[in-house]
Amino acid sequence: MSATTLTSPLRRALPGPRGLVWTVLRLHRTALWIWTGFVVVTAGLLLWLYGPGAAHTQHLLDTFGYAGVQHDAWAVGIPDFPFSSPYNDLFYTxxxxxxxxxFTVAVFAGGSLIARELENGTARLAWTQSVTPARWLAAKLAVPALFITVGTGLLVALYRMLWSAHSNLLLAGIGPRALYFSLGPGTVAAPLLGLAVGALAGLVLRRTLPALAVAGIAQSAVIAFRANSWPFQGSYQQPELSVRSRAITxxxxxxxxxxxxxxxxCLARHHVVGFTRTYLPSPDYWPRQLLETGVLLAAAAILVAVAFGVLRRTSTS
Incomplete structure (x- = not known):
């Protein structure tokens, strides 16, 4: 079979933006189906927690005498109540x-999306078919970025809907506060940063296994930093939210x-059978959310710019 026969389908697929997009979709269709399945399954879990799961847990609470517990939109439930614990655990899943x-987005971007094509020569073949390296990388980043934004945006919207409706069923503690602060646009920006991290790792290392390993380690550090550092709200967020605690007899x-x-x-002496824990929203919630999102997106933009610079140098060498 001649070289012309081998490359003609690629030549027909790559001359314009539509061809590039179609090529990326075809080449990474397995990853696309996996991502779609993840979004569907996670959305299904959120909808179950919003509907049947919440109804069942509330029925148990009412049946066992906790129907009188009062809370506002930010309240979170009754410590050590056995029937709330399974729902509480699933709420954080x-x-x-x-x-x-x-994490997976970063690993995919570093390995399959970028480094593998550089390692096996597919990228250079594409660059010889009237596709510039810059257009190749732009398509490689734009297509998954669109799916990541739509998928995570949908899940965050469903999660916020669930929180607003049923946060009262959660056990009291630091967890609900940390979860509340994670339900914002920063949760959408984080995997976009992972995409940029993986792309840069792939372009610098140009080998699949080292690139995906470095991308995974770097994105794990980003996730840990978001969970534990101001203004990225997590287990140790500061300042603490206001708390109002009441006991139920x-x-x-x-x-x-x-x-x-x-x-x-002590509980028996005071005839206490339950508690309410009400966490009031921090007045600077949205400024901190927007600050986190801005930092993550700015970091992603810087890494993408560096990636294009690395590509320009390596593609001309």
């Missing part, structure tokens, strides 16, 4: 899945918290 997705009355949640004798 989508947040974990979004972190995993952010066996008659359903609210009394000041006797501060003895872990002493059964």
């Amino acid at each position: 989508p947040a974990l899945l979004l972190d995993v997705a952010s 066996s008659t359903g009355a609210e009394i000041p918290d006797p501060d003895c949640a872990y002493s059964h004798a």
